[in-house]
Amino acid sequence: xxxxxxxxxxxxxxxxxxxxxxxxxxxxxxxxxxxxxxxxxxxxxxxxxxxxxxxxxxxxxxxxxxxxxxxxxxxxxxxxxxxxxxxxxxxxxxxxxxxxxxxxxxxxxxxxxxxxxxxxxxxxxxxxxxxxxxxxxxxxxxxxxxxxxxxxxxxxxxxxxxxxxxxxxxxxxxxxxxxxxxxxx
Numbered sequence: 288x289x290x291x292x293x294x295x296x297x298x299x300x301x302x303x304x305x306x307x308x309x310x311x312x313x314x315x316x317x318x319x320x321x322x323x324x325x326x327x328x329x330x331x332x333x334x335x336x337x338x339x340x341x342x343x344x345x346x347x348x349x350x351x352x353x354x355x356x357x358x359x360x361x362x363x364x365x366x367x368x369x370x371x372x373x374x375x376x377x378x379x380x381x382x383x384x385x386x387x388x389x390x391x392x393x394x395x396x397x398x399x400x401x402x403x404x405x406x407x408x409x410x411x412x413x414x415x416x417x418x419x420x421x422x423x424x425x426x427x428x429x430x431x432x433x434x435x436x437x438x439x440x441x442x443x444x445x446x447x448x449x450x451x452x453x454x455x456x457x458x459x460x461x462x463x464x465x466x467x468x469x470x471x472x
Contacts, residue, residue: 295342296352298334302359305331306366313370313431325432331363332424361391364423371430379446380430383453387423390460397467415462419455422448 289297305327313324339356342348368384375381429445 291341291345292347295338295345295347296349296355298338298341299352299356299359302331302334302338302363303355306363309363310366310370321431321433325428328363328367328431329428332428335360357395361395364427365391367427367431371427374433375430377446379450383449386453387456390456393460394463397463401467401470413459413462415455415459419452419459422452422455426452 309324309327309331312320312327314320335356342352365388368387372381372384426445426448429441429448433442433445435441
C-alpha cells in the first residue's frame with residue numbers, strides 16, 4: 288500500500304506515463320478524442336501542482352523528486368506543443384512551440400549550470416515563470432480541445448493565450464539570463 292510520502296513521486300511518474308496515453312487518445316478516431324485528451328492534459332497539469340503541494344505538506348521531498356518533477360512537466364508540455372503544432376499547421380502555433388521548447392531547454396541548462404556553481408537561487412522560479420506556465424497550460428488545454436462549447440470559440444481564445452504565454456516565455460528567459468549574467472561577471 289502506498290504511503291502519503293510516496294504519493295507525490297507516484298503522481299510525478301503518472302504524469303510521465305500519461306504522455307503516450309495523451310498522444311494515443313488525441314489521435315484515436317472517435318468523436319470525443321480531443322476532449323478526452325484535453326482532460327488527460329488538464330489532469331496532468333493539476334497533478335503537477337498537487338504533487339508539489341503534497342511533497343511539501345507531508346515532508347516527502349527528495350532530490351530525485353526535485354529533479355523528476357520539472358522534467359515530467361517539460362515533457363508533457365513539449366509533447367502537447369508538438370501535437371498542437373502538427374495538428375493546427377499554423378505559423379503562430381509552430382513559432383510559439385519552438386520558442387517555448389527552446390526556452391525550456393535553455394532555462395533547464397542554465398539552472399543546471401548555476402547549480403554546479405552553487406547559485407541555484409539566482410534562477411529560482413519567478414512570478415513571471417508562474418504566469419507563463421498558467422497561460423501556457425490553459426492555452427494548450429483549449430487548443431487540444433479545439434472545439435466550441437456553449438458557443439465559445441476555444442481555439443481563438445487558446446491562440447491569444449498561447450501568444451501571451453510566448454511573450455511571457457521570452458520575458459522570463461531574459462529575466463533568468465540577466466540574473467545569471469549578473470552573477471557571472
